Amino acid sequence: MLLLLLLQATQSAPPPVSSAVINLAAWVALGFLGLMGIAILYYVFTGKIDLGGLISEPSGEASMSRFQLLIFTFVIAASFFLIVVTKSGFPDPIPQGVLVLLGISASSYLVSKGIQASSKQGLGPQDSSVTVKGSQTTTTLGGQTIQFQADVVGLSDETVTWTLDPATGRGTIDQTGLYTPPPATETEAHGKKVVIQAAAREDVSVKDTVTIELL
Amino acid sequence: MFVGQIISLVKWEVFVFLGGLAAIIAFQLLNGQINTRYLLYGTQKDGTKYFSTERVQLLLFTLGVAVFYLSDVMQKRQSGALPDISTQTLVLLGGSHAVYLGGKAYMMLLKNVRKGEQ
Numbered sequence: 001m002l003l004l005l006l007l008q009a010t011q012s013a014p015p016p017v018s019s020a021v022i023n024l025a026a027w028v029a030l031g032f033l034g035l036m037g038i039a040i041l042y043y044v045f046t047g048k049i050d051l052g053g054l055i056s057e058p059s060g061e062a063s064m065s066r067f068q069l070l071i072f073t074f075v076i077a078a079s080f081f082l083i084v085v086t087k088s089g090f091p092d093p094i095p096q097g098v099l100v101l102l103g104i105s106a107s108s109y110l111v112s113k114g115i116q117a118s119s120k121q122g123l124g125p126q127d128s129s130v131t132v133k134g135s136q137t138t139t140t141l142g143g144q145t146i147q148f149q150a151d152v153v154g155l156s157d158e159t160v161t162w163t164l165d166p167a168t169g170r171g172t173i174d175q176t177g178l179y180t181p182p183p184a185t186e187t188e189a190h191g192k193k194v195v196i197q198a199a200a201r202e203d204v205s206v207k208d209t210v211t212i213e214l215l
Numbered sequence: 216m217f218v219g220q221i222i223s224l225v226k227w228e229v230f231v232f233l234g235g236l237a238a239i240i241a242f243q244l245l246n247g248q249i250n251t252r253y254l255l256y257g258t259q260k261d262g263t264k265y266f267s268t269e270r271v272q273l274l275l276f277t278l279g280v281a282v283f284y285l286s287d288v289m290q291k292r293q294s295g296a297l298p299d300i301s302t303q304t305l306v307l308l309g310g311s312h313a314v315y316l317g318g319k320a321y322m323m324l325l326k327n328v329r330k331g332e333q
Binding site for chain 2: 023030052065100108115
C-alpha cells in the first residue's frame with residue numbers, strides 16, 4: 001500500500017502554483033537584481049569598486065587587447081538588449097558573424113596575454129632605474145666643475161631633474177648635470193658633503209644620488 | 216497586468232544598469248580615473264617604449280566596426296533579430312588583430328635578438 005502511494009506521488013504532476021506566488025517570486029527576483037545593479041553602480045561610482053586598472057596590464061600600462069574586448073562586449077550586450085526590448089524575446093538564432101566577432105576579440109586578448117607571458121617585460125612592473133655617473137666624488141671650494149650623467153632604463157622619457165641637498169650653500173647644479181662647487185669664500189662649506197640627485201621626470205620615485213665631499 | 220509591469224521594469228533595470236555602467240566607464244576613461252597610459256605604445260624586449268602603429272590601426276578598426284554594428288542594430292531592430300556581420304568585415308577585423316598581435320610578438324620577443332645578431 002505504501003509503495004503504491006509513493007509511486008502515485010512520484011508519478012503525479014506537481015500541484016499547480018498560483019499566479020500570485022509566481023508574481024511574488026518575479027517581484028522578489030526583480031527587486032534583488034535591481035538592488036544588486038544599483039549597489040554595483042554605486043560602488044563603481046564612489047570608487048569602492050576600483051575600475052582604475054580595467055584595461056591595464058600587470059605592469060600598469062593600458063592594454064589595447066583589453067580595451068577592444070571591453071568595446072565589443074558592450075556593443076554586443078547593448079545590441080542584444082535593444083533587440084530584446086524591441087522584440088520582447090531573445091533574438092534567435094544569434095548570427096554566426098556575431099559569434100565570430102566575439103571569438104576574434106576574445107582570442108586576440110588571450111593570444112596577447114600569451115605573448116606577454118612569454119616576455120619578462122610583460123609580467124609585473126618593469127624595473128626602471130636611474131644611475132648617476134660622475135668623474136669624481138670630491139672637489140674643492142672654488143674648484144673645477146664636475147659633469148654628471150644620468151642613465152635612465154625602463155622609461156620612455158629619459159630626461160631627469162637634477163637637484164642638490166642641501167639646496168643652497170654648497171654649490172649649484174644645472175639641468176645638464178653640471179655641478180659647480182661653491183666659491184672659495186664660502187668657507188663654512190669646507191669639509192661638508194652635498195648630495196646630488198637625479199630623478200626621472202616621468203616617474204620622480206625613480207632616482208639615484210651621489211655624494212660629493214667639499215675639501 | 217502584473218506580468219506587463221514586471222517586463223517593463225526588467226527592461227528599465229537592464230537599461231539603467233548597462234547605460235549607467237557604460238557612462239561611468241566612459242567618464243572615468245575620459246577623466247583619467249581608468250588608466251589609459253601607454254594605450255598606443257608598445258614595449259620592446261629591453262623594456263623601452265615605442266609609438267605603436269599596429270595599436271592605432273586596431274583602435275580605429277575596433278571603433279569603426281563597433282559604431283557600424285551599433286548603427287546597423289538601430290536601423291534593423293524592428294526585425295527582432297541581431298543583424299549579421301559580413302564576412303568581409305570579419306576578415307578585415309581579423310586582419311587588423313593579426314597585424315596587432317604579429318607586431319606585438321615581433322617587438323616583444325624578437326626585435327632585440329635580431330638587433331644583437333647584427
